[in-house]
Amino acid sequence: MIALIRTEFTKAATRTRTLIIALLLVGLPTLIVVAINARGDRPDRGDRGEGLFRLAKQSGLLVPAAVLSVTSGFLLIVIAGTLAADSVASDSSWGNLRYLLMRPVSRGRLLVAKAFVAGALIWAATILVTIAALIAGIILFGVHGATVPGVAGIAGGFHLSSGALLLRVVIATAYVAFGFTALLAIGTLFSTLTDTAASAIGATVGVYIVSEILDSISQLGVARYAFPTHYLSAWETMFTQNTYSQDMVAGIVVQLVYAVVFGIAAVTYFQRKDIRS
């Protein structure tokens, strides 16, 4: 298994596309931090992550939270979807998959290795965003604790020390990365269904976009709790309300359920599939 993982990691990590993603994930947080610095103290318009953006100038340790808030809603989804859905489909489109499978390489183990590598790269991408944001934030805003103002009649304000902020940044990063577990499983399944990488990526990202759209329709009620995107931003309460939301636990459970269901479906289908590419 280790040999397979090493092989798959080499193939995935050495692609030009992976380098471009890495550059994007370093460059974008830097741009965001520069934008936060240039923004001044204009009034909050209530945009996604706006609260975190407003707070971010207090401390460089808050910048990763603001950056994760905006990137986890689309950019990281696209990147994670690409890494997951491309895992098998890229080998199929190159015509290389049959050569891997004309050796005594278990299909189940190969798929697990590919999913593991895709998952590792998704985690690496998320961590890279955090580190880039952290470095840029610290350079521009320094390392301080932060005070979150209260909301009149709803909640009081609170102060977070540097240590608490750093711990919560680590937890947020891990939660965001783990939040793509369902995406990883869905993408891996789609990757086995088609020989075209673009189709698999499009379908995977499409599922998440549809999930986000449906999740915004409150009339769907409790059904929304089962959507893979529903709890993606549950971690933000650590910074805005000083609480570790129960939704984070629910989010982890939902991700695990998707991972098991779609993971088993992917392995089962791949083991029975006629390899024609």
Added chain:
Amino acid sequence: MAEAVVEVEGLWKAFGDVSAVEDLSFSIERGQVYGLLGPNGAGKTTTLRVLMGLERPTRGSTRLFGSTVTPSCNELFRVGAMVEQAAFVPHLSGMRNLRLWWEATGARMKDADLDGALAIAGLGDAVHRKVKTYSQGMKQRLGFARLLLGRPELLVLDEPTNGLDPGEIREIRELIGRLTSAGATVLLSSHHLNEVEQVCSHALVMNHGRLITSGTVSELIGTTKSIYIEVDPADRVRAHTLLSTHPHVADVQTQGDGLVMEMRDGQRSDVAALLVNAGLRLETIMPTQGLEDAFLDLLAAGDAADAGGNTVGASTTNRSEVVS
């Protein structure tokens, strides 16, 4: 009895309502160079895919070295295969591709015949370039290097010269020739008849997924009924008379320095024996056509049998009787 390296028994493979292979049976013994002949869509590649565990048979079985083929079975270690065109990870070098492919199973590179494979592929320093810069011929040669890394006992080659220019085709054929000379058992799928005629000892002809006939290449060519004969010029008239009255011979014509005869049935060896036993000095006896003509005749006869309502099995039996 020689060991059967490949055994295919009653193989059927269907995709939905479409049958790609129907009731195909054949076996290959160690050391044979076996051609799998058929037009595009005959079911050759599907047969090879099932044999390599890439596809599951709808019915029937395939065995390698006596063991039933399943996806990822251990017998695949003993096989070097190139199914359709050679394909690689394009952004990696040829050498990196070879290493990753070999090490994916946990095998150690020192156990591979890397130097021998690279020598046969003959890519030189180009093996360190990214594969996406390779010509199709270079990819095919790298494909040969890959399949030879494990010193395979059986080579499975599917249209190995497809898409190549004449120079590259010659190189690949010479390479196959060297491998077969070294004693490798080979299953070569092709619709290039001269390729099979040059390198194969045995061949199987299939069309529409079904076996048309099989046998040694010389037997297949021998199934053609038009034969060219040269005897000593002094014996030519007598030979003409002898052949004209022979019950196996339908017609005899003079052509240049020889005679062209059309046989009703029987073998070339019957004719040769007739002439030699009559004391004639036989100088040449050969079919007027090569494998290509025989192949086309066989396909046409198979189609005619199908149109006439004959079962393929009956058709196959008849042809087997002719060639065996």
